[in-house]
Amino acid sequence: MLRSKILNRIRLLKPVIDRRCMSSASKTPLTLLEVDDKSGIATLSLNRPPVNSLNIDLMNSIIESITEIEGNKSRGLILTSANDRVFCAGLDLNELHKPNQERLKEFWAVFQDVWLALHLCSVPTAAAINGHAPAGGCLLATACEYRVMLPQMTIGLNETQFGYMAPKWVMLSYLSVLPRRLAERALTQGKLFTTAEALDVGLVDEIAASKEEALAKCSTFIDSFSKANPLARSLTKKQIREPDVQKLIADRAGDLKECLEYINSPLLQDGLGAYFEALKQKSRSKAGKS
Numbered sequence: 001m002l003r004s005k006i007l008n009r010i011r012l013l014k015p016v017i018d019r020r021c022m023s024s025a026s027k028t029p030l031t032l033l034e035v036d037d038k039s040g041i042a043t044l045s046l047n048r049p050p051v052n053s054l055n056i057d058l059m060n061s062i063i064e065s066i067t068e069i070e071g072n073k074s075r076g077l078i079l080t081s082a083n084d085r086v087f088c089a090g091l092d093l094n095e096l097h098k099p100n101q102e103r104l105k106e107f108w109a110v111f112q113d114v115w116l117a118l119h120l121c122s123v124p125t126a127a128a129i130n131g132h133a134p135a136g137g138c139l140l141a142t143a144c145e146y147r148v149m150l151p152q153m154t155i156g157l158n159e160t161q162f163g164y165m166a167p168k169w170v171m172l173s174y175l176s177v178l179p180r181r182l183a184e185r186a187l188t189q190g191k192l193f194t195t196a197e198a199l200d201v202g203l204v205d206e207i208a209a210s211k212e213e214a215l216a217k218c219s220t221f222i223d224s225f226s227k228a229n230p231l232a233r234s235l236t237k238k239q240i241r242e243p244d245v246q247k248l249i250a251d252r253a254g255d256l257k258e259c260l261e262y263i264n265s266p267l268l269q270d271g272l273g274a275y276f277e278a279l280k281q282k283s284r285s286k287a288g289k290s
């Protein structure tokens, strides 16, 4: 009963995800997809300079790639970054600061879709975190089943730093990897963990000295499922993740409404404006130095 319910629910999700993929395929390769012909493992690299910030096109490209990976029977998915400083800088602040309302609605719906697509991905997923992963970047990493991170990077849901309360389903992604008391403290502080701290608390599973080593460790994780029946494995994963997913699926419109109200609030717009300006200032002073 529950199995068919889950399958039906996933099928319900698919049309939304598939429609978005078809409607706005990006012209430039915002994601790079390679399937290793020996291992059958797909590597999906985020490729939107300078920091892989998540706009509508990049998120649609991720969803399209996940749909392709699930369709081509890849044995697993490793999510990583094409640049060596930043895994993903989170949501594109240009989409959130003084937003066009119609675009903001689409942006948030695609954001929900990309989390659902990755969180429920039918093949084993692992993140080779070869750069900083704040906010939405951390969310992509925690949607994966395993995380390997390079040293001297940072990862965390830092939304309170710019005046935002992360949505319930974003918090649940944290709670799926961190004990509640620690997740609550980190969320309320807007904490960015260093690589060492993230390993210590279990936000990441392993540290690697290089991207190649991180990819190899992710492949080893994916290989650990070699004796499991792929369909049984996928259904088991979906059943375990069902409660978190259900909270979002049951009220996507309510989540959208809450987000629109919050993002358009002076609290967030002022906080975001100051935060974004400080980022640009930092970048300008760096450019001035180089």
Ligand SMILES: CC/C=C\CCC/C=C/C(=O)SCCNC(=O)CCNC(=O)[C@H](O)C(C)(C)COP(=O)(O)OP(=O)(O)OC[C@H]1O[C@@H](n2cnc3c(N)ncnc32)[C@H](O)[C@@H]1OP(=O)(O)O
Pocket: 050, 051, 053, 085, 086, 088, 089, 090, 091, 092, 093, 094, 096, 132, 134, 135, 136, 137, 139, 158, 159, 164, 165, 166, 167, 170, 263, 279, 280, 281, 282, 283, 284, 286
């Ligand atoms: C409101 C919704 C809230 C909750 C929803 C769910 C949770 C997700 C929320 C989010 O993801 S909101 C975004 C939060 N992201 C961040 O806080 C990260 C901000 N960026 C950084 O900390 C750093 O840029 C870095 C990622 C650590 C990389 O540092 P580095 O020194 O390598 O680059 P630099 O800072 O100089 O930036 C280069 C360039 O990129 C622009 N930039 C950076 N981050 C973003 C972003 N998220 N969106 C848009 N643009 C971004 C930055 O301004 C520079 O641009 P410039 O050179 O043109 O000035």
